[in-house]
Every structure is written in C-alpha cells, then in structure tokens.
Amino acid sequence: MFVCGNQACGARWKPSEVEIRNEGQGPIFRCPQCGARNAVVGRTRRDGSLEYRQVQAKHQGTAAK
Numbered sequence: 001m002f003v004c005g006n007q008a009c010g011a012r013w014k015p016s017e018v019e020i021r022n023e024g025q026g027p028i029f030r031c032p033q034c035g036a037r038n039a040v041v042g043r044t045r046r047d048g049s050l051e052y053r054q055v056q057a058k059h060q061g062t063a064a065k
Contacts, residue, residue, distance in 0.1 A: 002040070008034070027040050040052040
C-alpha cells in the first residue's frame with residue numbers, strides 16, 4: 001500500500017493503482033488524486049520481478065537561528 005505524502009491529501013493506493021516512473025530524480029509515483037510526487041525504491045525479487053516500497057520524503061527546511 002502506498003500513501004500520498006502530501007499532508008492535505010494522504011490518500012492510500014494499491015501498487016496496481018499507481019504508475020511508477022523515473023522523472024529524473026529516481027523512481028516516484030504521482031498521487032492520482034492530487035498529483036504529488038512520492039519517492040519509492042525498487043528491488044529485484046528472486047523470481048526476477050521488481051518490487052517497490054515507499055520511502056519517507058526528504059524535507060529540506062532551514063533551521064531557525
């Protein structure tokens with residue numbers, strides 16, 4: 001199950017409901033509901049099929065001084 005990382009959305013999707021592709025910054029899926037990009041990592045199973053799992057988004061904020 002994949003979950004949209006957009007805090008306002010948070011929709012849940014089965015792997016069969018999303019399209020995973022590389023838009024230049026590694027594999028992602030776009031939330032079908034809001035269009036947010038969500039990072040995934042892939043690994044090859046023993047049977048040769050590719051399995052994806054979602055990774056936490058990396059937030060680049062600036063610390064207050």
